[in-house]
Amino acid sequence: MLTLLGKSSRYCDGVSRRSFLTVGGLTFGAGGFGLSNILKAESSGGSGAKSTTGLGHKAVINVFLAGGPPHQDMWEIKSDAPTEIRGEFRAIPTNASGVEICEVFPKLAGLMDKSAVIRSVVGCNGRHESYSCMSGWDSVNMKNLGGRPAIGSALAKLYGPVDPSVPPYVGLAAKTKHMPWSDSGSAGFLGSSFSPFKPDGPGMQNMKLNDISLERLQDRRSLLSGLDRMRRDIDASGTMEGMDAFEQKAFDVLTSSKLLDALDLSKEDPKIVARYGDGKPYKYQYDGAPTCNDHLLIARRLVEAGARCVSLSFGRWDSHGQNFDLVRDHGSKLDQCLSALIEDLDQRGILDDVTIVTWGEFGRTPKINNKAGRDHWTKVSCAHIAGGGIRGGQAIGATNRLGEYATERPVQMQEIISTIYHQLGINTATTTIQDPTGRPQYLVDHDPIAELI
Numbered sequence: 001m002l003t004l005l006g007k008s009s010r011y012c013d014g015v016s017r018r019s020f021l022t023v024g025g026l027t028f029g030a031g032g033f034g035l036s037n038i039l040k041a042e043s044s045g046g047s048g049a050k051s052t053t054g055l056g057h058k059a060v061i062n063v064f065l066a067g068g069p070p071h072q073d074m075w076e077i078k079s080d081a082p083t084e085i086r087g088e089f090r091a092i093p094t095n096a097s098g099v100e101i102c103e104v105f106p107k108l109a110g111l112m113d114k115s116a117v118i119r120s121v122v123g124c125n126g127r128h129e130s131y132s133c134m135s136g137w138d139s140v141n142m143k144n145l146g147g148r149p150a151i152g153s154a155l156a157k158l159y160g161p162v163d164p165s166v167p168p169y170v171g172l173a174a175k176t177k178h179m180p181w182s183d184s185g186s187a188g189f190l191g192s193s194f195s196p197f198k199p200d201g202p203g204m205q206n207m208k209l210n211d212i213s214l215e216r217l218q219d220r221r222s223l224l225s226g227l228d229r230m231r232r233d234i235d236a237s238g239t240m241e242g243m244d245a246f247e248q249k250a251f252d253v254l255t256s257s258k259l260l261d262a263l264d265l266s267k268e269d270p271k272i273v274a275r276y277g278d279g280k281p282y283k284y285q286y287d288g289a290p291t292c293n294d295h296l297l298i299a300r301r302l303v304e305a306g307a308r309c310v311s312l313s314f315g316r317w318d319s320h321g322q323n324f325d326l327v328r329d330h331g332s333k334l335d336q337c338l339s340a341l342i343e344d345l346d347q348r349g350i351l352d353d354v355t356i357v358t359w360g361e362f363g364r365t366p367k368i369n370n371k372a373g374r375d376h377w378t379k380v381s382c383a384h385i386a387g388g389g390i391r392g393g394q395a396i397g398a399t400n401r402l403g404e405y406a407t408e409r410p411v412q413m414q415e416i417i418s419t420i421y422h423q424l425g426i427n428t429a430t431t432t433i434q435d436p437t438g439r440p441q442y443l444v445d446h447d448p449i450a451e452l453i
Contacts, residue, residue, distance in 0.1 A: 054349045054350045054353070055303065055353035058308070058353055058354075058423065058424045058425055059310070059354045059424075060151060060152075060308070060355045060420050061300075061309075061310050061311075061312075061354060061356045061357075062134065063296070063312055063338070063359075064311065064313045065317050065334075065358065065359060065360035066182075066360065067128065067318030067319070067360065067361075068318060068360050068364060068377075068381070069359075069360040069364070069382065070317070070319060070364035070374050071119065071363040071364065071381055071399070072364070072399070073087055073089055073102060073324070073364075073374075074105070074382055075102070075118075076117075076119040076382070076399060076403065077090065077091035078366075078401065078402065081403065082402075084367055084368055085366050085368070085403065087323075088324045089104065089327070094110070095113050096112035096392070096394065099394065099395045101117065102331065104331035105334075105335045107335045107339035108335050111339055111386070112393060113392050114342055114351065114393075115386035115393075116386070116390060116392050116393070116395070116451075117383070117396070118384075118385065118396045118411050118416065119396065119398050119406075120398060120410050120411050121363075121380065121382055121411050121416070122379070122406055122411065122413075123413045124363070124379075124381050124413065125139075126362060126378040127139065128181065128318070130180060130183045130184075130185070130313065131180075132413050133360070133361060134152075134185035135147075135148045135149060135186070135417065136151075136414040136417030136418070136443075136444045142189060142441075145189040145436055146190075146191070147186055147188040147189065148186075149188035149189065149190045149194065149433070150185030150187070150188070151185070151417065152168070152170075152308065152309030152310075153169060153185065153187040153188065153194040153196070154433060156169050156194045156308070156309075158426065158431070158433070161308075162307075162308060163258065166262070166305045166307055167197035167259070167307065168306075168307060168309065169185070169196040169307070169308065169310075169311075170184075170196055170197050170198075170299075170310045171185060171196035171198045171310075172184070172198075172292075172310060173198075173313035174200070174289050174290055174292060174295075174313065175200065176287060181288050181316070182313055184198060184312075184313075185309075185311050190433065196309075196311065199263055258305050261301075262301040262304070262305040262307075263298060263301070263302075265297065268297065268301065272297070272344065273297065275336075275344070276296060276336065276341070276344075277333065277336045277340075278292070278294050279292050279294070279333045283326075283329050284316060286318075288313075288315065288316025288318065289315055291314060291330055293333055293337035296312070296337040297337070297340070297341070297344075300354075304348075304350075314334060314358075317360055320369070321369075322371070323372060323373045324372060325372075338356070338384075341356060351387045352387065352389040354387045354388060355385070355387050355423045355424070356387045356388070357384070357416060358383065358384040359383035359384070360381065361381075362376060362377060362378045363380050363381040364376070364377050365377045366402045366403045379404060379406075380399055383411075383416055385416070385419070388420070390419070396449065397409040397411055411449060414444040414445060414446040415446045415449050417443075417444050418446050419448040421444070421448070428446075428447070429447070
C-alpha cells in the first residue's frame with residue numbers, strides 16, 4: 001500500500017522525505033517493477049519498435065485457453081473421421097478460400113482474411129500451466145536461475161515503458177483455484193522487477209490515493225520542493241537536480257489516471273462494450289478461469305494506453321467430460337469477444353500494430369471418452385493468430401485423418417513465440433538477454449513462421 005507517513009525523521013507536516021519517495025517506489029509487478037526502473041528505462045531511450053500507424057508502438061495480446069482446447073473441435077474439423085473421433089460439430093467456410101473452421105466461430109470465420117489458424121502445434125509438455133504459451137519454454141528450463149522470461153518481461157527489459165505511467169507488461173488473468181491457470185507469465189531470471197502488473201494484486205492498491213486528496217498531496221509536494229531548493233543551493237554536483245527529475249515523474253505516475261482509466265470500462269462507449277460482451281453466465285469454470293469477454297476489451301484499452309504486452313486467461317478448457325457442450329459455451333463467447341477485438345483494432349487503424357495469439361497448453365484426445373469428453377493429448381495442439389501485420393487468410397499445417405499427429409508443417413510452440421517477437425520488431429536470431437551469471441541468452445531457439453511474416 002502507498003504510505004505518505006513514514007517512521008524516519010519528519011518534516012513539520014508529519015511526512016518524511018523518505019516516505020514521500022515511497023511514491024517513487026510503488027510496485028508494478030509481483031515483486032515490484034519499481035518506478036525508478038521504469039523511469040530510468042525511459043530516460044535511456046528504450047522506446048522499442050515504432051509503429052507507423054496510430055498506436056505509436058507494437059504490442060501483443062496473449063490469450064491463454066487454460067486447460068487444453070480441443071484442436072479437432074475448433075480449427076480443423078474431422079468431418080470424415082469415424083463417429084467416435086469426429087464429434088458433434090460441422091465445418092463452416094470462412095472468407096479465406098479453402099479454409100474451414102468450427103461452426104461455433106461464425107464471426108471469426110468472417111475475419112479469416114485478417115487471421116491465420118495453426119493446426120499442427122507441437123512441443124507441448126503435458127503440464128497444466130501457461131508457461132510455454134507465455135515464454136515458449138518448458139518451465140524446467142533454467143529453473144535453477146529462475147526460469148525463462150515471458151514475452152512481456154523480455155519486452156520490459158529490452159524496450160522499457162512506452163509511457164512512464166503505464167506498465168509495459170500487464171497480466172489480466174483472473175485468480176483460479178488451480179493457480180498455474182492464472183499465471184500471467186513469469187519474469188524468470190530477469191527478476192521480479194520485470195514481472196507483470198496485475199490489477200487484482202497489491203500493485204493496484206499502490207496506484208490509489210485512498211483517503212488522501214490530490215490537494216493535500218500537492219501541498220506536501222510543494223513543501224518538499226521548497227526544501228529541495230534549499231538543498232540545491234549547496235549541492236554543487238547537480239545530482240539533486242537529476243534526482244528531482246525522476247521524483248517529478250514519480251509524482252506524475254501517482255496522480256495520472258491513464259492506467260486506471262484504461263482499466264475502467266465505464267469510460268468506454270457502451271456500444272463497444274456490448275459488442276465484446278461480458279462472457280456471463282460463467283459455466284464449466286470449476287477450478288479454472290471465467291470466460292471474461294471484457295478482458296479482451298480491457299486489453300485493447302491497455303495497449304492503447306501504452307502497454308506492450310497484455311496476457312489473460314480465458315475459460316477452462318479441460319474437457320474430460322461434456323466436451324461439446326463446453327466448446328459451444330466457451331467457443332461462442334470467444335467468437336464474440338475475439339472477433340470484436342480484431343474488428344475494433346482494425347477500425348481504429350491499429351490492427352497491424354497489435355499481434356493477438358489465442359492458444360492453450362496442449363490438445364485433446366482424438367477418441368471421445370464415455371463422458372462425452374476428450375482427455376489430454378500432447379502430440380498436437382492448435383493456435384489462432386491475428387493482427388500484427390501477419391499474412392492472414394491461411395491455415396498452416398494439418399493433422400492426419402484422426403487428428404492424432406501433425407502430418408503437414410509441424411509448428412513448434414517456440415516458432416509462434418518467435419513470430420510474435422518478430423512482429424514486435426525483435427530479431428530473435430541476434431537478440432540476447434544476460435542471465436544472472438552474465439551469460440547472454442537468446443529469447444528462443446527457433447525462427448519465426450515464414451508463412452506468416
